[in-house]
Amino acid sequence: MTSTRKDPILIVLQLTGGNDYLNTIIPYNDSLYYDNRQGVGIPQEQVLPINGQVGYNPAMGPIKELYDQGKVAVINGIGYPNPDRSHFRSMDIWHTCEPDKIGTEGWLGRATRDLDPRAENVLTAVNFGRGLPRALALSGVPVASVAVLETYGVLTGITGEQQRAEALDVFARMYAPVTGTGAMMDYLGQTGLDALKGADILKTAPAKYQSTVEYANSSIGQKMQGIAKVLLADLGTRIFYTEHSGFDTHADQRPQQQKLWTDVSQAIADFYADIKEHDFANNVLIFVFTEFGRRVKDNGSGTDHGSGGVAFAIGDPVKGGVYGEYPSLKAEDLLEGDLHFNVDFRGVHGTIAEKWLGLDAAPVVGGHFAQLDFV
Numbered sequence: 001m002t003s004t005r006k007d008p009i010l011i012v013l014q015l016t017g018g019n020d021y022l023n024t025i026i027p028y029n030d031s032l033y034y035d036n037r038q039g040v041g042i043p044q045e046q047v048l049p050i051n052g053q054v055g056y057n058p059a060m061g062p063i064k065e066l067y068d069q070g071k072v073a074v075i076n077g078i079g080y081p082n083p084d085r086s087h088f089r090s091m092d093i094w095h096t097c098e099p100d101k102i103g104t105e106g107w108l109g110r111a112t113r114d115l116d117p118r119a120e121n122v123l124t125a126v127n128f129g130r131g132l133p134r135a136l137a138l139s140g141v142p143v144a145s146v147a148v149l150e151t152y153g154v155l156t157g158i159t160g161e162q163q164r165a166e167a168l169d170v171f172a173r174m175y176a177p178v179t180g181t182g183a184m185m186d187y188l189g190q191t192g193l194d195a196l197k198g199a200d201i202l203k204t205a206p207a208k209y210q211s212t213v214e215y216a217n218s219s220i221g222q223k224m225q226g227i228a229k230v231l232l233a234d235l236g237t238r239i240f241y242t243e244h245s246g247f248d249t250h251a252d253q254r255p256q257q258q259k260l261w262t263d264v265s266q267a268i269a270d271f272y273a274d275i276k277e278h279d280f281a282n283n284v285l286i287f288v289f290t291e292f293g294r295r296v297k298d299n300g301s302g303t304d305h306g307s308g309g310v311a312f313a314i315g316d317p318v319k320g321g322v323y324g325e326y327p328s329l330k331a332e333d334l335l336e337g338d339l340h341f342n343v344d345f346r347g348v349h350g351t352i353a354e355k356w357l358g359l360d361a362a363p364v365v366g367g368h369f370a371q372l373d374f375v
Helices: 031-036 058-068 087-096 107-115 161-175 183-202 219-232 253-277 345-356 361-365
Strands: 009-016 072-079 125-128 144-146 239-245 284-290 309-314 321-323
Touching: 009 087, 009 219, 009 253, 058 072, 058 253, 058 309, 072 345, 107 125, 107 239, 107 345, 107 361, 125 219, 144 183, 219 239, 219 253, 239 253, 253 284, 284 345, 309 345, 345 361
Parallel strands: 009 239, 009 284, 072 321, 125 144, 125 239
Antiparallel strands: 072 309, 284 309
């Protein structure tokens, strides 16, 4: 099943809860790391070295393999000015690119609008998970949100065109009870119909899917396989979004983070093998981020909310390597006990928008920010 379509495709994977940067990309030759991480530090001999300074968490073997093939960019010290340690506010900032005020438009909503200005394809953006991430929210931009692909569909169990037309009519009236009650009702009515249309088209994807790749049995593995099914059905989707939660490791961090990264790394590797098998790998860039890093000093068995983090760009279009400087762990260089950021995430979003999706970055991320060279 080889696609001739060459449109660049973006997959965003959100690590929800605040992934611990220091135990993900580990400064294993810095004694300050071990001084601060007496409860949760990863022993030096277990680290998967990238170079003489830093290395991967031992649970990230499949990502390290992709890194060794030049397919992973590690983006060090990513964040934004005046970091916020609230999950909700920080995630909001990442989603809207608005650190100084409450934003209403998601950066990927704006990207979707610019990719498909007339909203001709209700599946230009698809979220795998419940609800709609703020990153994709923008008035007038349809987004299909899928929990489980195989059981997806608003009008399951309806047969026959007549029945279907009646149900659609009821559905439309339910969303817009009185026509002409203003733009909001029109928008809701249209959104409901778009969701319905999207559901119908997405239901066709699993039947078209064949692969020799067996995904590991995890929730993120299922989501990544769902993305592969829609991607390989060639329905014109350009942006996929999903998340994996559990990264808020205030206690019992070592075993928790090990399980999380085992599942995420394997899911990414399985997905990559799948699209490679279908000759789709050069079309796809995966971006992995979290809302913030965690405190430099552990709390005994875990770590509390901090700042400064790491993000990853993964795939054939990526120029692999390490980008950005690893933040200093010296006490005098910390921000109230946290790592300083040195790469503004809006520059990274802008890099993806401009160098990968071919859009003007400024309207997508709300200004001009230094871009990186990982695409």
